[in-house]
Amino acid sequence: MPRDKLTAGRIRDFTCPTDKAQVFLWDTEAPGLAVRATPGSTTRDDSKGKAYIFQSKLHDKDLRVTIGDVRVWPLDDVVDKQTRAVTQRGARTEARRLQTLIDQRIDPRELVREREAARKAAKEAEQAEKEAKRAAAEAAKAEADKQARYTLRALCDAYVARLEKTGKAKSAASTRSAFKCHVFPHAEIADTPARAVTSHQIAALVRKVREAGKERAAGVLRSYLSAAFNTAKRAPFDSALPADLIPFGIEHNPVDVIPAIAVQRGERTLSAGELRAYIGHLLRIGHETGPELADVALLLALYAGGQRMAQLLRAKVSDFDQDTATLRLWDGKGKRTQPREHLLPLAPQAAAMVSALVKRAKTQEQARAKEAGRAPDMAGLWLFSTHGRVAMNPETVSNRAAEVCASMRGEPFTLRDIRRTVETMLAGLGISKDTRAQLLSHGISGVQAAHYDRHAYTDEKRAALVAWEARLEAIRQAERTPSNVVRLGQRAA
Template identity: 30%
Template sequence: MAKLYDTTISALGIGKRKSERLDNGGSLIIWNKKRAAGGSKEFYFRKILKEGSEINIKIGSYPSIKLVQARKRANELSSQAAGTDNIKFQLEEEKRLRVAAEQAAIRERARLDNLGTLQQLCEAYRDRMKAEDRSSYAKVFASLERYVLTPYPHLATQKANLITADDIKHILQAMYARDITTTLNRTRGDLHAAFNVGLTYDHDITVQKSNGLCFDISSNPVAKIKKIQRFERVLERNLDTEELRIVWEACCQYMNPVYASLLKVMICTGFHPVELLRLSSTDIVPDERAIYMTKTKSSTPNLILLNKYAWAEIQTRLNEPGATNLLFPSRVSNPKSDAYDRTSVLSNQVAALRSNLPIEPFTPRDIRRTVKTLMGKAGISKTMRDRMQNHTTTDVSGKHYDRYDYLPEKRVAMKTWEQWLAKNVIDPGGIDTNVISGLFNRAQQ
C-alpha cells in the first residue's frame, strides 16, 4: 500500500480504489464510486478484524475534505480502533453524547433567554392572585408599581433570579427614609409573596407558559429582611354600647345615605365592608330576608341572615334607582368600581362622622370588632359568633368534614342580637319581640 497523493486521487478511475496503511493499524481508503456521472471520490477508514470481518467508516468526500484532513482523521480513528473492540459503537455513542450536549446547550440558551424579570415576576404574582379569585390583586400590583417597579426601572428589568437581598433592602430603606411605615411592611410582604410564587413557578403544572417564561429562583431574597414590628398597628378599639348608640343615631345626619346604610348593615351583621361593597341586588334572597355572599375573605360562601333593621336598609337600597346594580354604589366623588377604593370613601365618611361626635376616634374596621365583642355581651357563644361572621375554621374537623350550615342556630343567634341591639342601641326600652317576620318563626316550627 503506497502512500496516497493528490495526483493519485486525480488519476483514480471510476470504480477503483487506493489505500494507504496507517501506523496504528487499518488503512485510509480513497474510493471512486459509481454514484454520479464522473464518479464520486470518498475517503474511508478501513480495518480488518481478527475474525476476518472488516469495518468501513466514511470520513468524507474529496475534494470537500482535503487529503491531509482525511489522513489526520483516519489516524485518529486508527488510534481509537486500537483501544476498542467495537469502534462503530464507540463512535455512535460519542455522536449521541455530542447531540445530547448540543440539545442541552440549546435548551439552556432558551431558558436563559426566557428568564423573567422582576416586572414579570410581579405580574405572575398578580395573575396568581387573580386566578385564586383574590379581589385585592389589582391593588397589590398597583402598590408594587408605585413603590418598586416605577421608581427602580433598572431593577424592574433585571432578571428576577439576580435580585439580591441588598436590592430589596435599598427599596425598603428609601421608603423608611420617607417615613412610610405600614405600607413599608405591606410592600415587603408583597415582594416576599411574589418571590415565593417564583420559587415554584417553573414546575407549576397549573400554569400555562406558552412563551416559555421561567424564573430559576432558588431562594427568596426578601426572607433575609424582617418586617418592622413597630409599624404594625395593633387594632384594639371597640365601641361601647353608648358609643354605638350615638353612631347609629348620627350616621344618617353626617354621612352620605349609601354609606350610612352600609354602616348600619355592618353594625347589624358584623361583616367586613369590602365584602358588603361587592354585593349586588342579585345577591339578595328576599324569601329568606338574607344575603348570599359568594366572595368572602375566607373564600367560603355564606348566607347572611338579616334582622329587621338591616333588612330595612337593604330595602331602601333596592328601591333607590341607580346606574349599576351594586347594592352600595359609590355616591361620593367619582364612582369607583373597585371595592377597596370604595372602602377608602367609607373611611372618609366615617372620619367626617366621628369629627362631629363626642367619642374617641374609630375606623370602619373597629365596627367589626365591636360587633364581635358586643355579641358576646349579648350571650352569643364565640363559636356561633365566628360562624355568623364567617371566620375561617382552623381545626381539621371543621375545615374538612363539617358541612352543616348551622342555619337554625344562626337564626336564634341573630334573634338574640337583634333584641340586644333594640334594647341597648337602637330603641332602648321599646323591644319588638316580633323579629324578622316569618324568618325566625320557621326556625321555631
C-alpha cells in the same frame, strides 16, 4: 516511451493523435517527469489538455501523480534576478521532490490526501467555530432579552395578574399599590432579573419603608414580595399555577432570610356612646332626605353583624331571599381558590334595609329600561350601585366613614375598628366564639371545618343578629341593656 529534454518549444509542439486517449513526452533531466497530452490539444501552439505528471514505482507498483497544467506550472523554477529568490517552483523541482519521497518509501498521494484531510478538517473547525460563536451570540442575546423581560417588576405584575384572575380583586389592588409605591420607583432593583435579585436588595426595599415610619406597610411589602417569589418558585411543579411564571426561573426565595414584621394588633373599640353617635350620623337624624347610599352600606354592615365592606358591596339583588330574609355574600379572603358562600339570616331592621335596596335597584332598572325602550333586565342587579352599571367602590364608603369619624371629633377609628367593636359587643352578649366566627366569616379552616363540620349555623347566626339588633336599639335609646335581651346560654328569669 520517447524521452527528450523538455523545452518550452517541444511542449508547445507536442500533441495527441486523435486516435489516442493520451500520450506522454518524458523528460531526461528529471526522472519520472513527463508532459501528458490528451485529444484536446490537437494543434500546435495549443497548451490546452497538457499537464505535467510524475510517474515512478513504489512497492513494485506503478505510481502516477499529476503535478499540474503546463499553462500554470513553469518547467523550471522562476528566480528573481535581483534577490535570486525562487518566486515560483517549477515542474522539474516538484518531480525531484516527489522522487525523494518515493526513495523514502513515502506515497506522495497519501501526503496529499492527509493534507487535503487536514485542510478539510481545518475548514470544518473554522466553520464550527463560527457556528459556536453565532450560537453563543444568539444565546447571549436570548439571555439578555430574558433578563430584560423577566425582571422583578415583571414578576410583581405577573403575581398581581394571578390574584386578579383568581378573583382576589381587593388583594390584587392592595398588592399592586404596594409594589407601585415601594418597589417600582427603585429602578436599579425593579429592573434586575427576578432570579438575580438578592436578599440584600429586598432588605433595602423593606428597610426604606420601615425607616419612613410605615411599620405596617413594610411588613405588608415583605409579605407580598415573599408570596410573589414563592408562587414563581412553585410554578414549574404546580399545574394550578400559570405557566407564564416558569420562565422567571426562580429557584429560591430571597425574602426567606428577612424576618417577618409583626403587624400590630388593633385595640380600638367604640364605646356605646360613640356607636350611638356613629349611627346618628348615618341615619341623618333631623334630615328629611334620609341616609345616602354609602351611609346605608355602613349601617347595613353594622346591623348585619360587622360584615366586611368589600364583600357586602359585591352583593346582588339575586343574593337576597325575601322569604327567609337571608343575604348571601361571597368570602374570597385567604388562600381559597373559590370564594366561600357566607349566609346571613338577617334580623328585621337589616332585612328591611336590604328589601329597600332591592326595591330601589328594581325601580331604577325599570326606569332605565323604559327610557331606553327595552324590557327590564333584573339579572345581575347590584344592591349598591349609584347608576346601576357597576357596584359601589369600597373606597367611596371608606371615605364616607372617615368623614363621619372626623365629624364626631373624637378618637379616630376605621371600619376595622367598627368590626372589632361588633365582635367585642357580641361576646358581651354571650354569643359563642364559634358563632361569632361564622357570623363575621373569620378564617374558618382546618381539617374539621374544611371536611367534616357541615352545620350551617343558621339558627345560631339568626339568634345572634336578633340579639345584636336589640343591643343596637338599646344603645340608640341610651339604655345599658334592653330588658328583652337574654344572654345566650342563660335562662330568662
